[in-house]
Amino acid sequence: xxxxxxxxxxxxxxxxxxxxxxxxxxxxxxxxxxxxxxxxxxxxxxxxxxxxxxxxxxxxxxxxxxxxxxx
Ligand SMILES: [Zn+2]
Numbered sequence: 001x002x003x004x005x006x007x008x009x010x011x012x013x014x015x016x017x018x019x020x021x022x023x024x025x026x027x028x029x030x031x032x033x034x035x036x037x038x039x040x041x042x043x044x045x046x047x048x049x050x051x052x053x054x055x056x057x058x059x060x061x062x063x064x065x066x067x068x069x070x071x
Contacts, residue, residue: 006039016047032058040071 013033014025027033034051037043053061065071 008033008035008039009045012045013050016045016050017052019047020052022052027052030055034058034061038065038071 016025017027017033018025022028031052032055034053035043035045036049036051039045043049062071
């Protein structure tokens, strides 16, 4: 059996973003939610682990991680 991929808890993330004042609990246009510690590495959907960053920055981070073989 394949290991289950951890999926972000969208409801939890929405709540965290709402608390931070993001309208509708969503990142603004051009921004995305990023987990500082990847879910695959045991990161959680917690305020400490969630950042709202520019989509372009986000893409670069994950590109770098893939290049390092981290994901
Ligand atoms: Zn990310």
